[in-house]
Amino acid sequence: MMMISRGGGSDMLVGGTRFFSISRSVAKVLCVRAHAVHGVSVVRNESTLGMSEKENKNEVESGVAGGNKEEKKVISYWGVQPSKVTKPDGTEWKWNCFRPWETYKADLSIDLQKHHAPVTFLDKMAYWTVKVLRYPTDIFFQRRYGCRAMMLETVAAVPGMVGGMILHCKSLRRFEHSGGWIKALLEEAENERMHLMTFMEVAKPKWYERALVISVQGVFFNAYFLGYLISPKFAHRMVGYLEEEAIHSYTEFLKELDKGTIENVAAPAIAIDYWQLPPNSTLRDVVMVVRADEAHHRDVNHFASDIHYQGRELREAAAPIGYH
Ligand SMILES: [Fe+2]
Numbered sequence: 001m002m003m004i005s006r007g008g009g010s011d012m013l014v015g016g017t018r019f020f021s022i023s024r025s026v027a028k029v030l031c032v033r034a035h036a037v038h039g040v041s042v043v044r045n046e047s048t049l050g051m052s053e054k055e056n057k058n059e060v061e062s063g064v065a066g067g068n069k070e071e072k073k074v075i076s077y078w079g080v081q082p083s084k085v086t087k088p089d090g091t092e093w094k095w096n097c098f099r100p101w102e103t104y105k106a107d108l109s110i111d112l113q114k115h116h117a118p119v120t121f122l123d124k125m126a127y128w129t130v131k132v133l134r135y136p137t138d139i140f141f142q143r144r145y146g147c148r149a150m151m152l153e154t155v156a157a158v159p160g161m162v163g164g165m166i167l168h169c170k171s172l173r174r175f176e177h178s179g180g181w182i183k184a185l186l187e188e189a190e191n192e193r194m195h196l197m198t199f200m201e202v203a204k205p206k207w208y209e210r211a212l213v214i215s216v217q218g219v220f221f222n223a224y225f226l227g228y229l230i231s232p233k234f235a236h237r238m239v240g241y242l243e244e245e246a247i248h249s250y251t252e253f254l255k256e257l258d259k260g261t262i263e264n265v266a267a268p269a270i271a272i273d274y275w276q277l278p279p280n281s282t283l284r285d286v287v288m289v290v291r292a293d294e295a296h297h298r299d300v301n302h303f304a305s306d307i308h309y310q311g312r313e314l315r316e317a318a319a320p321i322g323y324h
């Protein structure tokens with residue numbers, strides 16, 4: 001099928017020293033966002049990692065995984081046209097799942113050692129809940145850190161969405177602002193999901209791992225939902241400790257990469273675009289930026305818990321939106 005496109009007379013927007021060609025329908029929105037995209041790196045066209053030759057072949061034939069599939073464009077009766085975004089070199093931005101203005105350079109200078117010492121009963125409960133949960137994951141994954149990262153990200157992306165959803169409903173019920181916390185928590189969920197989208201290019205899930213994720217999600221989503229309703233201070237503290245564990249796991253991952261027990265393959269294309277990495281980046285570079293993300297999540301969640309400990313509501317403190 002052919003797509004009805006408005007792209008014929010595309011406009012050029014200047015964002016710093018770089019610019020993107022886009023359709024008129026989104027030009028207004030991008031004017032606001034263009035300043036955020038000037039650091040976007042040149043995109044690598046190589047296929048992603050961990051794919052079989054057959055999958056690679058299919059990818060070449062049908063476009064790029066997660067990106068635009070040229071032969072499957074949909075005609076919209078409703079006038080809903082996909083925005084056309086191009087890179088500085090004039091080639092089309094291939095990812096539908098995220099846009100250039102959502103990409104960023106990770107802050108690698110963040111302190112990875114920061115730790116919230118559990119003092120209160122609730123803190124200790126959160127701390128030991130996470131510690132206890134770690135044992136079965138250690139036994140299950142051993143030193144398969146690629147697989148471990150992929151599986152744990154399916155869990156890590158849940159709390160932000162649940163917390164954001166609860167705060168969203170609370171804002172509606174109480175006719176009050178959220179202080180930006182809905183957005184901040186949803187941003188965290190999206191960021192964690194992008195970790196998953198990245199690691200699934202490196203380690204492909206097996207059927208029993210998919211089954212495990214479905215079961216774990218069923219339990220964890222509901223448990224966290226209930227936990228957040230009962231005690232958001234406990235819920236955020238627990239996520240803070242989960243993030244501390246994630247930092248530890250990614251540090252172990254890096255050690256294995258440095259020892260050579262895990263091959264330091266080329267970085268998946270999606271990671272290069274999302275974190276604005278140089279085209280020749282490796283898996284090690286990806287793990288470094290993901291670990292930095294986890295440290296930011298740690299700070300956000302411990303901060304949220306601290307606000308509750310001070311007897312305040314989250315909306316009383318400005319949320320760390322865009323904190324990467
Ligand atoms: Fe993550």
Ligand SMILES: [Fe+2]
Pocket residue numbers: 156192243246293294297298
């Ligand atoms: Fe995280």
